[in-house]
Amino acid sequence: NALPEMRERQQLIMKFLILTGCRSTEIRTAKWEWFDLMDQTWTIPASDYKTGKSVRRALPDAVVKMMKSHKETSLSKHVVTLSRYKGPEDDRPPLQPNVALFSAQIISKTGMKPWSLHDLRRTVATRLSELGAPPHVVEKLLGHHMAGVMARYNLHDYIDDQRHWLAVWQNHLEKLVGHPLV
Structure with a gap:
């Protein structure tokens, strides 16, 4: 309910986080060429990902x-820029502390208990699991790399499964809020 009152x-950023479960840094620093x-x-790309390996995810x-x-x-080349974007010479993403305040804005407008942007990631993972998503698909949706033997031998990105479960997630959210999300 608080989102329509926020700046575009x-x-x-908030809708992207809620719908994908990504890290706030991933959308905050995203470039159009990644999409x-x-x-x-x-x-x-590996150069911009925390593990040093590239990661591909469905939308x-x-x-x-x-x-x-x-x-x-x-x-701009960035999906999201500074709030006072002045042109190509000012093409840089917003700072993390500024983006982290978005949850505080929502909390103050709604009276919700305190939560962080990273909590949205946990919520997406937990709720997708409750909806029946297999753990390996949830891990891929979160941008995690497989562990153990799967890390060495199973390099599949499960992109079709990611698409399916993101559609299930979007449908679930739209039922909760009672209208399309875009």
């Missing part, structure tokens, strides 16, 4: 629609 870039909106995927329909709409007016 704040809404984009293939036709294929409904995004790939964070739900609502995120693709939101990103396409946002891209129409974007003048």
Whole structure:
């Protein structure tokens, strides 16, 4: 309920986090070149990912629609820029402390108990598991790399399974809020 009152870039970040379960840093620093909106995927290159390995993830329909709409007016290489973006020389992502305040804004407007942006990640993982998503798909959706033998021998990204479970998640959220998310 608090999202429509937020600025467009704040809404984009919050909806992206809620719909994908990604880390706030991943959308905060994202570049348009990482997204293939036709294929409904995004790939964070190894140079920009915390593990030093690239990761490819699916995007739900609502995120693709939101990103396409946002891209129409974007003048930067970053998906999200500073709130006072002045042009190509100022093309840099917002700072993490500023983005971290988005949850505090929502909390103050709604009276919710305190939570952090990272808590959204935990919520997505937990709720997807409750909806029946297999653990390995949840791990891939979160951008985690497999452990143990799977890390060495199973390099599949389960992108079709990611798409399916993100659609289930989007549908679940839309039922909860009573309207489409985009």
